Amino acid sequence: MRRYLSVLLVIVLALIGFFGFQGKTSKDTPVYVFDDMDYQSKYKPQGENTFFADGRDARLPVAGTVARGNAIESNQVFADDYRYTAALNPSFVTGKDAQGHFLVNFPEKSLELLPTGELKPFNIDAKTFETGRTKFQIYCAVCHGAAADGNGIMKVRSAVEGDVAINTIANLQAALYRDYPAGQIFDVITHGKNTMQGYGDKLSPEERWSVIAYLRALQLSQSFPGELIPANVKNNIK
Numbered sequence: 220m221r222r223y224l225s226v227l228l229v230i231v232l233a234l235i236g237f238f239g240f241q242g243k244t245s246k247d248t249p250v251y252v253f254d255d256m257d258y259q260s261k262y263k264p265q266g267e268n269t270f271f272a273d274g275r276d277a278r279l280p281v282a283g284t285v286a287r288g289n290a291i292e293s294n295q296v297f298a299d300d301y302r303y304t305a306a307l308n309p310s311f312v313t314g315k316d317a318q319g320h321f322l323v324n325f326p327e328k329s330l331e332l333l334p335t336g337e338l339k340p341f342n343i344d345a346k347t348f349e350t351g352r353t354k355f356q357i358y359c360a361v362c363h364g365a366a367a368d369g370n371g372i373m374k375v376r377s378a379v380e381g382d383v384a385i386n387t388i389a390n391l392q393a394a395l396y397r398d399y400p401a402g403q404i405f406d407v408i409t410h411g412k413n414t415m416q417g418y419g420d421k422l423s424p425e426e427r428w429s430v431i432a433y434l435r436a437l438q439l440s441q442s443f444p445g446e447l448i449p450a451n452v453k454n455n456i457k
Contacts, residue, residue: 326341330424350425350426358421
């Protein structure tokens, strides 16, 4: 029994010595048995490398590579007259005013600059609606349906496969979402909500506002206020 306890004690001490105490801090140089990838054979972005003719670790992108992000050209960014318009009109890229409240309606200004250096007004015209319709059909209709009533193809799949998560698809024709401020819809498109992923990396700010304009049109088409119906049209309604 004593021999057994002695062996057990040695094993315990060996384990403690090998793994150490979690949470203990020390300034001593650690002894690595397994480095857990702390040290890797890799090149660093700003490192020197004698293997390449230019002496740099970092390599230029392969010809024809498509950049991700906003695709701002370096020559444009470093031009003397370059202005970062998102900083001139933060509401357009956040959906919020200076106090952090959601914009009730659409932003007044866009991100485009006039020759005078001022921002162009944000106009909701036929081009805006067409952009919104196209992007809505690509990214939104699959879940929310072509009429934004929550009856997209994913709801059909939910009924067939019994996927509970897909049952969270919102009916955007409901009063709750018709009452959403435009800026709040912009925020949901950008960052997502519940089981919906964000589309901020897929839709530019202009495209997001265009989708909202088209959504408002869909909501209006399914719930048109009676007081806005012309009298001659009302008379023809049976």
